[in-house]
Amino acid sequence: MIDFFQLLISGIATGSIYAMAALGFTLLWQASGTINFAQGEFVMLPAFSMLIAMAVGLPLWAAFVVALIVSVLVLGMAFKRFIVDPMRASGVISIVVATLGLSIGLKSVVKAGYSAEPHPFPSVFGDEVFKLAGVTISYSDVGALLFAGLMVVGLQLFLNKTLTGRAMQAVAQNTFSAEALGINVKRMIFYTFAINAILVTVTALLITPTYLAKFDMGDNIGLKAFFAAIIGGFNNSRGALLGGVIVGVLENLVGAYITPSYKDGVALALFLAVILVKPDGLLGTPAERKV
Amino acid sequence: MKSVSKSLLASALVASGIALTSGAYAQAIKVAKIVELSGGGTTAGTMYRNGARLAFNEINAAGGIMGRKVEIAEMDTQSQPAVAKAMTVKSIDDKTDVIFGPVFSGSILVSMTESQRAGIPNFTGGEAANLTQQGNPFLFRSSFSQSMGMPKVANYLANDLKVKSVAVIFINNDFGKGGRDAIVKELGARSIKVAADISTDPGQVDYSSAVLRAKQANADALFAYLNEEESARLLRELRKQGFDKPIVGETTIMGAKVIELAGNAANGVRGHVGLTVDAPIPAIQQFAQKFEREFKAKSDHNGIKGYFSAYAYKAAVEKAKTTDGKAVAAALRNSCFNTKTNPGILLDVCFDANGDIDRESFLVEVKDGKQTVIATLPPLVKR
Numbered sequence: 001m002i003d004f005f006q007l008l009i010s011g012i013a014t015g016s017i018y019a020m021a022a023l024g025f026t027l028l029w030q031a032s033g034t035i036n037f038a039q040g041e042f043v044m045l046p047a048f049s050m051l052i053a054m055a056v057g058l059p060l061w062a063a064f065v066v067a068l069i070v071s072v073l074v075l076g077m078a079f080k081r082f083i084v085d086p087m088r089a090s091g092v093i094s095i096v097v098a099t100l101g102l103s104i105g106l107k108s109v110v111k112a113g114y115s116a117e118p119h120p121f122p123s124v125f126g127d128e129v130f131k132l133a134g135v136t137i138s139y140s141d142v143g144a145l146l147f148a149g150l151m152v153v154g155l156q157l158f159l160n161k162t163l164t165g166r167a168m169q170a171v172a173q174n175t176f177s178a179e180a181l182g183i184n185v186k187r188m189i190f191y192t193f194a195i196n197a198i199l200v201t202v203t204a205l206l207i208t209p210t211y212l213a214k215f216d217m218g219d220n221i222g223l224k225a226f227f228a229a230i231i232g233g234f235n236n237s238r239g240a241l242l243g244g245v246i247v248g249v250l251e252n253l254v255g256a257y258i259t260p261s262y263k264d265g266v267a268l269a270l271f272l273a274v275i276l277v278k279p280d281g282l283l284g285t286p287a288e289r290k291v
Numbered sequence: 292m293k294s295v296s297k298s299l300l301a302s303a304l305v306a307s308g309i310a311l312t313s314g315a316y317a318q319a320i321k322v323a324k325i326v327e328l329s330g331g332g333t334t335a336g337t338m339y340r341n342g343a344r345l346a347f348n349e350i351n352a353a354g355g356i357m358g359r360k361v362e363i364a365e366m367d368t369q370s371q372p373a374v375a376k377a378m379t380v381k382s383i384d385d386k387t388d389v390i391f392g393p394v395f396s397g398s399i400l401v402s403m404t405e406s407q408r409a410g411i412p413n414f415t416g417g418e419a420a421n422l423t424q425q426g427n428p429f430l431f432r433s434s435f436s437q438s439m440g441m442p443k444v445a446n447y448l449a450n451d452l453k454v455k456s457v458a459v460i461f462i463n464n465d466f467g468k469g470g471r472d473a474i475v476k477e478l479g480a481r482s483i484k485v486a487a488d489i490s491t492d493p494g495q496v497d498y499s500s501a502v503l504r505a506k507q508a509n510a511d512a513l514f515a516y517l518n519e520e521e522s523a524r525l526l527r528e529l530r531k532q533g534f535d536k537p538i539v540g541e542t543t544i545m546g547a548k549v550i551e552l553a554g555n556a557a558n559g560v561r562g563h564v565g566l567t568v569d570a571p572i573p574a575i576q577q578f579a580q581k582f583e584r585e586f587k588a589k590s591d592h593n594g595i596k597g598y599f600s601a602y603a604y605k606a607a608v609e610k611a612k613t614t615d616g617k618a619v620a621a622a623l624r625n626s627c628f629n630t631k632t633n634p635g636i637l638l639d640v641c642f643d644a645n646g647d648i649d650r651e652s653f654l655v656e657v658k659d660g661k662q663t664v665i666a667t668l669p670p671l672v673k674r
Contacts, residue, residue, distance in 0.1 A: 006503065141531070210496065212520065263497070
């Protein structure tokens with residue numbers, strides 16, 4: 001039973017990190033119809049931004065702030081301005097293809113500039129452990145859980161309790177009505193991209209100590225986050241959270257009680273099951289077709 | 292008349308150009324380094340490449356091999372056996388004299404058939420036991436095979452740590468499976484029980500369930516045999532879950548890159564290494580300093596393998612007095628080379644008839660982020 005709880009805590013911590021990247025997927029989709037297949041590389045890039053900042057002597061917290069600024073400018077503003085905006089008129093497939101290309105391009109650039117070797121990354125919460133009722137818990141798991149939880153709750157409060165957040169939701173639900181109500185749609189969409197940039201930077205901070213900073217570190221996280229978003233419901237932010245945690249916990253349980261070899265297949269199996277049984281995801285709502 | 296002199300001048304220029312070109316290239320010894328510069332084997336391949344690059348730079352600076360410069364082509368296998376094979380074929384087409392790499396056992400197992408067919412000596416960093424059991428007279432190791440390293444690890448577990456049971460975690464590729472088979476056989480021969488036999492995947496990032504299974508096995512020690520990146524991730528997870536039994540490995544898990552990536556989690560890991568820059572041997576320490584100066588990184592065992600391979604080839608060519616593949620291979624087989632006449636090989640070494648090597652090796656423990664040599668073990672065969 002102690003083992004089970006250990007797996008549960010570790011799974012929820014990992015799942016909450018998946019959830020943040022998944023949340024970015026759903027937010028971009030809702031606000032701008034963008035499916036970002038470079039989301040994994042969006043996690044990788046801030047990791048290297050932080051490494052570069054630390055290499056010039058900045059402490060981790062300052063490197064994180066630098067990475068946040070770089071991410072909002074590059075992964076938020078520039079991504080929207082130079083890739084999504086010109087492609088939106090051509091439909092979602094064009095954006096999917098563009099982001100796939102962007103994913104390959106980003107990996108190649110980082111590989112060329114920073115080598116294909118993995119690099120160590122410090123853990124913001126240290127690597128010590130403590131015991132609670134016989135369960136060994138690491139500070140990094142607790143920290144990841146708290147940090148991710150705070151991010152998600154904060155985001156939900158922002159979206160539901162502030163005028164800007166509600167305006168963003170209005171844009172996500174119906175762009176034309178929102179515009180008619182006087183909401184600055186372009187600005188709201190930019191805010192969504194900026195929030196995604198912040199989410200991926202926090203994800204990078206939490207997950208890179210485990211994944212190690214490497215040009216292809218985003219492959220796994222991007223795929224898991226995508227599956228988590230689909231499982232939870234692509235048009236529901238809370239669904240992304242649920243999907244992330246389910247994937248994280250089930251991966252751990254399957255790895256320990258069945259075989260580690262099936263671990264990576266868990267997200268895919270769940271994804272297929274959900275698509276077949278409830279195509280809109282666990283918390284998703286059926287999308288109405290506009291004619 | 293004018294056109295005749297023009298033609299003559301042009302012919303003379305072309306002829307002299309051809310003569311210059313063919314003269315320069317006929318003199319150069321062509322070397323192909325076919326290693327893992329991307330994909331899962333990047334760490335190992337890059338280290339091996341850098342070690343060999345350092346050696347050939349030194350060799351060229353000192354006048355080459357038998358007065359001939361060495362011309363190097365570096366190719367990336369992308370850590371994929373099929374690409375490794377294609378690169379080997381390409382280097383043969385380019386008339387290479389010798390091939391270095393790949394490092395990954397799965398890749399060399401596939402690519403070495405091509406170098407054998409062409410009769411070209413092929414040095415490898417691969418450690419899987421079966422590589423030198425294929426009857427390939429052109430294949431030469433730069434490190435111990437698993438069948439030579441694992442008995443030393445098993446002896447350490449049985450005689451020094453006095454364990455009765457061991458949990459084994461291995462990576463599911465040719466390297467890992469070969470190591471797993473070799474250690475299980477050696478443990479069985481010493482009546483040590485394998486309490487858990489845990490397979491993990493190449494590129495795996497989360498080891499929580501693998502570590503939990505190892506803990507559940509409640510064995511006296513853990514034997515871990517994975518590639519560099521995976522070893523580092525495993526060590527971090529072992530620390531995260533408070534694993535408190537001895538962690539023992541063979542070479543890779545105590546490598547410099549693993550220690551760098553795993554940080555404090557590498558402390559306490561112990562086992563057998565065929566090569567280490569922390570060996571109390573002046574030639575190896577000089578190599579380590581040169582490597583660090585050149586590449587701004589500490590060499591691991593793969594860096595030493597690359598460096599050793601280059602100098603072993605030089606020694607063999609000088610012994611054979613030719614770069615002919617068959618003659619060089621014959622000069623290496625059943626031969627010993629010492630550091631007095633060939634200081635670049637760093638340790639006295641003997642190649643057997645299969646291309647396996649024998650030399651001194653080391654028992655080490657990672658302390659304060661550094662390999663510490665506990666004991667120096669003699670070669671297996673006394674000569």
